[in-house]
Amino acid sequence: GNSVTQMEGPVTLSEEAFLTINCTYTATGYPSLFWYVQYPGEGLQLLLKATKADDKGSNKGFEATYRKETTSFHLEKGSVQVSDSAVYFCALGISSGSARQLTFGSGTQLTVLP
């Protein structure tokens, strides 16, 4: 079946530090890959996505590259800010019949200290 494994948290960094959150996946077929972010008390928001191998998704300084050879989609940011504190979810999307389903990782809590 499909699954997503994320780096265990929580992760605590100082402002302007480099961030990496690891994500690997197992899937049949050709999934799309996503990173979602959840701020406290809110729903999930799409952060970035990649739909095929070697694609790079980017948004708000975050980047992730779809690596088919290592089945990975690691999230990176060169210089984090306090406002980046949130829970980050890696997910893969597979079409099942006429609907696309998302399979999520367990989430990684990021806290950025000033």
Added chain:
Amino acid sequence: NAGVTQTPKFQVLKTGQSMTLQCAQDMNHNSMYWYRQDPGMGLRLIYYSASEGTTDKGEVPNGYNVSRLNKREFSLRLESAAPSQTSVYFCASRSTGTGNTIYFGEGSWLTVV
């Protein structure tokens, strides 16, 4: 820009009570979803609806029923709530076309005592 709207935001139920979580989207999406979020487990799919008039079970459907009332609305019903259903519930809908992005509501915090 309403997007996906869920009600209620917070609810406390006694074991055995029933309730319905309401969800509506104003983006003309065909597909809609209900997820639950539990600590350390990410989000798990309860039910989904590929289009108006169709519903299918997801990963954890037991104890739940759904209704796709029309294209906009997709409700989740707990017929006899159990403490194991204490969770945060998210409704979502999916765009068609390039990217197939899934948009989430703000969540409904349900506690069953």
